[in-house]
Amino acid sequence: MMPLDFLTLTQQCAPQISPTTMAAVVRAESGFNPYAIGVVHGRLMRQPSSEAEAMATAHSLSASGWRFSVGLAQINRANWPRYGLTERTAFDPCRNLAACAAILQGCFQLARRAHADEQAALRASLSCYASGDFSTGFRSGYVERVVNDARQPVPATPVVVPAIAPIPVIPVTSDSSVSRIQPKRATDSRRELDRRELPSPERSEEPVESAVVF
Template identity: 50%
Template sequence: MVPFLVLAQQCAPTVAPQTMAAIVQVESGFNPYAIGVVGGRLVRQPVSLDEAITTAQSLEAKGWNFSLGIAQVNRYNLPKYGSTYAQAFDPCKNLKMGSKILEDCYRRAIVKMPGQEQGALRAAFSCYYAGNFTGGFKTKPGSPSYVQKVVASADVTTKPIAVVPMIRKTPDVAAAVAAPVKKRQPADRNSVLVDLHPSSQSMPATGVANAPVRLKTEQPATADAPLGKDNTDGVVVF
């Protein structure tokens, strides 16, 4: 076990650890086996590495678009980083891929918004989620936008040196978050421990541990699979 912020510093050194933690909290709730299906929803999440790999392979065979792992990297980004499904469920490797995606988004955003570090960072969150600089700002009835969720999940206790900066809750942004998001526990990300070798650990017994992982939705999305992260409805985390 290793504290998440330590893991983030080791595996995603170009992104402020608190920024990466905020994204991971929103994306997966720190679940290394999380799978979010675009246009669908798993009945439950996998509870082991083998089950996660089998589920991902089954979804791919049926034509589904999905994101996976602790940072919810989209399946179509895996070839770019030479990653297999097994590697994508490794917390460190998944964080590394996620940080590279976020870093690329941020570099492109800051070019469009020179001198606006925090504005560019929020645009980068949108890019990470939706593949563009606008989709992540869209709200749904009774729910804040993806960008607002990430900002609301941010810790601002330290100021690490990183290529992608730490989130700062400026007054204008605080006012924009009309529906505050309740943080998942534990709130102190220094206390969040990530198992670097989850497959070697026995999983706790649950009422659904032996039930097959399947989709609630039977028909896959017909739209071309986006490279972004627009899969909030499909993410089920525990």
């Protein structure tokens, strides 16, 4: 899965939606997989592993008449024209979240007319986002799942390789059973040198290759 700084992405592409709410929706919809495809009354044998594979799969599903949703927020194929999406742009994380924000905001505005309480309206809008009405999402458990997912932390870009840092020293007392590593005596070094093959003059001029590869 593509690594995403989700907080920054949401702030840039869907500023009208709380990052906490957006993260909960995306976690429930795709598990933060930008190439996810959900087929209505069907299921893919496996999820696409690249944008090219996702686009090819979406094209095949469209040609076969399947109804399906794609991307981080699982935007349904029927909504693509309304939000200017194509088989390519629907998988773009920013465009996908922008479409999600527009749909969710529209649902919330409608829900506010029926609910004076903001949180009640938000939960009704989550049902609207998933099903197109204000009740199905409650019956299916979708609203409860998203609300529970909102308690999870918003993911940030994963650290694949850690930063270089010195190895810390553990202080020991003089009476500790753990003794410091003592330097080798000169006689020991001479014995080791006698056992090693001395480099020839020709080889000593050759550069030594580093064992560290970056």
